[in-house]
Structure formats: C-alpha cells, structure tokens
Amino acid sequence: xxxxxxxxxxxxxxxxxxxxxxxxxxxxxxxxxxxxxxxxxxxxxxxxxxxxxxxxxxxxxxxxxxxxxxxxxxxxxxxxxxxxxxxxxxxxxxxxxxxxxxxxxxxxxxxxxxxxxxxxxxxxxxxxxxxxxxxxxxxxxxxxxxxxxxxxxxxxxxxxxxxxxxxxxxxxxxxxxxxxxxxxxxxxxxxxxxxxxxxxxxxxxxxxxxxxxxxxxxxxxxxxxxxxxxxxxxxxxxxxxxxxxxxxxxxxxxxxxxxxxxxxxxxxxxxxxxxxxxxxxxxxxxxxxxx
Ligand code: UTP
Numbered sequence: 001x002x003x004x005x006x007x008x009x010x011x012x013x014x015x016x017x018x019x020x021x022x023x024x025x026x027x028x029x030x031x032x033x034x035x036x037x038x039x040x041x042x043x044x045x046x047x048x049x050x051x052x053x054x055x056x057x058x059x060x061x062x063x064x065x066x067x068x069x070x071x072x073x074x075x076x077x078x079x080x081x082x083x084x085x086x087x088x089x090x091x092x093x094x095x096x097x098x099x100x101x102x103x104x105x106x107x108x109x110x111x112x113x114x115x116x117x118x119x120x121x122x123x124x125x126x127x128x129x130x131x132x133x134x135x136x137x138x139x140x141x142x143x144x145x146x147x148x149x150x151x152x153x154x155x156x157x158x159x160x161x162x163x164x165x166x167x168x169x170x171x172x173x174x175x176x177x178x179x180x181x182x183x184x185x186x187x188x189x190x191x192x193x194x195x196x197x198x199x200x201x202x203x204x205x206x207x208x209x210x211x212x213x214x215x216x217x218x219x220x221x222x223x224x225x226x227x228x229x230x231x232x233x234x235x236x237x238x239x240x241x242x243x244x245x246x247x248x249x250x251x252x253x254x255x256x257x258x259x260x261x262x263x264x265x266x267x268x269x270x271x272x273x274x275x276x277x278x279x280x281x282x283x284x285x286x287x288x289x290x291x
Contacts, residue, residue, distance in 0.1 A: 001151055004125050004146045004209065006243040007050040009041055010113035011131030012104040017257050026061045027257055028131040031266045033273055037256045038136045039093055048126060048143035054100045054120045068099045070140045092195060103197055106253045109228025125149060125211050126175075128231075132139055133206030137251030144249050145209040148182060152245045155214075157185060159246040160206030160253065161200075168192055170203035170231045175246055181187040183246035185239050190232035191225040202246060206230060206253055256289055 015022030021030065028038040038055070045053055057064055071090060084089065104113045114128060122171040127142045135141045135158075145156040162170050174187035183202070192198045208231075224230035237277040238244060252268070255261030270280045 001150060002123075002125055004127060005049065005051045006121060006124050006126040007045045007053045007142065007288035008114060008117040008121070008126055009038065009040060009045075009053060009059065009130055009131045010056045010104075010110055011057045011064060012107060012113050013132065014107055014112075014134070015257060020263065024056075025082060026064060029063055029067065030059075030256060030262060032134065032254075032256075033269045033276070034089075035093075037134050037265070038064060038131055039067070039096075040136070041065040041129050042068070042093075042096050042099070043131055044135065044137075044140045045127065045142050047268070048127070048140040048146055050097060052098045052100065052120075054102060054117050055131070056104050056116055057101055058104050058107065059109045065101050068093055068096075070094045073174070074192065076247050080092060080286070090132050098141065109223070109226075109230055111221055111224075111229035111234055112217050113228070114231055114234075115215065118212075118215045121212055121215075123212050127209050127210060128207065129224055130206045131254055132255065134256055135251040135253045136269070139250055141207050141247075141249045142209075143245055144251075145207060148245050148247050149209050154243050154245050155211060155235065156209040156245045157204045157235065157246055158249045159202045160186075160248060162203045162205075164201060167198055167201055167203065170205070172197070172199045173202045173204065173246060174199040175202050178245075181248040181250070183248065183290065185244040185246040187237045187240055188232055190230045190236075194201060198252070202248070204235070207249065208235065208240075210235070214241075 011028045015027035018027050069150045104116050141158055148156040164263040172192045173185050173186050175183040176187055178184055189197055214234050217237045221234055224233045253264035
C-alpha cells in the first residue's frame with residue numbers, strides 16, 4: 001500500500017453564505033483568534049504526516065499564497081526588535097509543508113476543483129481537506145483517515161451524523177457498522193430533496209481520502225445538485241463499485257463557510273488560548289449574566 005503523503009485543499013468556492021465578509025477576503029483566511037482558518041487545516045495535514053499540499057484557489061485569493069510564503073522584511077524587523085515569539089509565529093506558517101497552488105479557472109463545484117488536482121496527485125492516494133472546514137482534534141482527522149486506509153485499502157470518508165432537519169443540505173450515506181467508529185459505505189446521495197431519498201443521517205463532512213481512481217469518474221461526470229459537479233456523485237460511483245470506509249471521526253468541526261460556525265470557532269478557540277483564554281473566560285462569564 002502506498003504511503004499517504006499528499007493532500008488537496010479546495011479553497012476556490014465563492015463563500016456566498018458569509019458575504020459580504022468574503023467579498024474581498026477569502027473565507028479560508030478569516031481568523032480564528034490569531035490564525036487564519038486555512039492554517040489550522042494545513043497544520044492538521046502536516047501533523048498527520050502529509051508532506052505535499054496543493055491548495056486550489058481562484059482569482060482574488062492570492063493572499064492565501066502570501067500567507068504561506070516567507071516575509072523577509074517582516075522577519076528581519078521582528079528579529080532586530082527582539083520579538084522572537086512573533087518571529088516564530090510568522091515563520092511557522094511558511095514551514096509546515098511543501099505547499100503548491102493551482103487556480104480553478106471556473107467555479108464549477110467541489111468535484112471540478114478536485115479534478116484540477118489530477119497532475120499533482122498522479123497515481124498516489126491523497127487526503128482532501130475542505131478549505132472551509134476546520135476540525136479541532138488531538139488526533140488529526142487526516143491521520144484517522146490514513147490509519148483506516150492503511151487497514152482496509154479502500155477510499156475513506158470522514159463522516160458525522162447531522163440533524164434530521166439539516167440532512168437535505170448535506171450528503172446522506174448508506175452505512176453498515178464494521179466496529180467502533182468505522183462503517184462500510186456502499187451508496188450515497190448529495191442533498192436528498194425528499195425524506196424518502198435519505199439513506200441515513202450520516203454525511204461526508206470536511207475530509208476524505210481518495211485514490212486516483214476518482215479522476216476518470218470526475219472527468220465524465222455531469223453537473224449534479226445545484227448545477228455543480230459534485231464530488232459526492234463521483235465518490236458514490238467508487239463506493240458502489242469497490243466499497244468505501246466511513247470514519248465517524250473524533251474531533252470538533254467548525255463550518256467556516258457559515259456565520260454561526262465562524263463565531264463558534266472563535267469563541268471556543270479563544271477560551272483555550274494560552275494568552276487570552278483566562279481574560280476571555282472572565283469576559284464571557286460577565287457578559288452571560290445579562291443574556
Ligand atoms: P462549499 O459549497 O462549502 O463552498 O464547498 P462555497 O461554494 O464557497 O459555499 P457557498 O455556498 O458559496 O457559501 C466546499 C469546499 O469546496 C471548495 C470551497 O472553497 C470549500 O472549501 N470549492 C467549492 C471549490 O474549491 N471550488 C468550487 O467550485 C466549489
């Protein structure tokens with residue numbers, strides 16, 4: 001079995017749900033306390049042993065490239081003024097992994113964004129980390145998927161149960177429990193529009209580990225739900241043909257493509273933050289008295 005060392009982060013969506021914040025600022029760059037959302041995602045991949053990361057961007061998202069680049073003038077100024085902690089934090093983002101960028105020239109959907117990664121991926125297995133899904137976990141979710149892939153040799157999907165009233169906004173999977181948090185996934189539907197189409201409340205959320213078998217399927221895939229080329233429709237073909245493993249992952253997911261998700265990520269991360277955690281907790285407790 002090939003070692004998993006590559007990851008793709010699709011970050012070329014329009015971010016409609018968080019406009020106007022995402023009009024000029026990519027939603028992936030919105031800060032969670034002191035780091036942009038996408039840095040948490042790159043850190044997760046690096047912590048799982050990923051060495052090469054392709055970030056799919058589009059025009060207007062150039063500051064993502066700047067963020068992961070070196071900044072010699074700033075670095076020198078911080079060194080000269082003895083601000084070592086800031087220097088280290090600035091250096092950190094440029095040293096996490098080998099990061100490559102590619103533009104998705106038309107916003108045709110997540111499936112099309114992944115198809116853009118074909119040359120980068122070659123014949124290797126790769127992890128997909130959705131650019132607007134930050135998942136906090138002591139055990140990086142990308143690593144949880146890699147372990148499942150190493151055990152079963154099939155594509156692996158990060159899954160979670162979603163609310164019955166919300167399943168029409170997500171994918172719905174046909175699942176059978178294997179053991180613990182691992183499931184066999186044999187079918188799925190993207191955005192079921194009537195209750196009879198719902199296969200279960202389990203949905204693919206934020207992470208999956210795919211093989212290059214996905215590309216011939218994506219190449220000929222017609223547009224699906226919402227008129228977009230849906231990654232789920234391609235994964236469905238692989239799951240029906242070869243089977244897939246669902247990993248009900250350990251971790252707290254924040255949807256940085258939604259206003260509520262952005263606020264939940266900020267509040268919960270601030271409470272745990274080494275510098276401001278205690279002060280922020282006091283502030284929140286005081287504030288909550290008048291809610
Ligand atoms: P989403 O559907 O959550 O992102 O796609 P979006 O399209 O930006 O959302 P709204 O509806 O406009 O608010 C999941 C991931 O796929 C990326 C997004 O950036 C996000 O990380 N994506 C989506 C692409 O890279 N390209 C696309 O054409 C669509």
